[in-house]
Amino acid sequence: MFLHLGADVAVSLNEIVAIMDIEKTTTTQISREFLKKSEEAGTVISISDDLPKSFIVTVRDGQQKVYLSPISTSTLNKRFSKQPQINRRSIDAAK
Numbered sequence: 001m002f003l004h005l006g007a008d009v010a011v012s013l014n015e016i017v018a019i020m021d022i023e024k025t026t027t028t029q030i031s032r033e034f035l036k037k038s039e040e041a042g043t044v045i046s047i048s049d050d051l052p053k054s055f056i057v058t059v060r061d062g063q064q065k066v067y068l069s070p071i072s073t074s075t076l077n078k079r080f081s082k083q084p085q086i087n088r089r090s091i092d093a094a095k
Contacts, residue, residue, distance in 0.1 A: 001083045003076065005056055005069045006047040013083055015058040021073045022052050038066045 002010040025031040035055070038044050044066045046052070052068035054076060059065075069076070 003056075003079055003083070005067050005076070006071045009045075009047050009067065009069075011056065011058050011067070012060070013080070015060045016080075017057040017059055017064075019054060019056050019073055019076050019080070022055055022068070025055075035066065038064070044068060 001013045003013055003016065004010045020031070026035065035044070043064055046068045048068075048070040050070040052070060053072045054069045056067040056069060056076070057064065058067065
């Protein structure tokens, strides 16, 4: 199953590590540092030219990617919870 993140981007639910609200989390030093280091490593993918409302951390084959999405965490949460039951290890982090 896949989660649509915006534009034409969808990721496998099994690859999602975290779905984070960009406004709430970038107030902390550790989140800003994480995003900065991800940007420096070239693993940040901006989905849209619009201001991002969330960022989604994924890992596939040991490779991390951070997607900046114009879609809010509440909308992504709704889409996620409509999927059949899977290992929902990280969705609660977005609440």
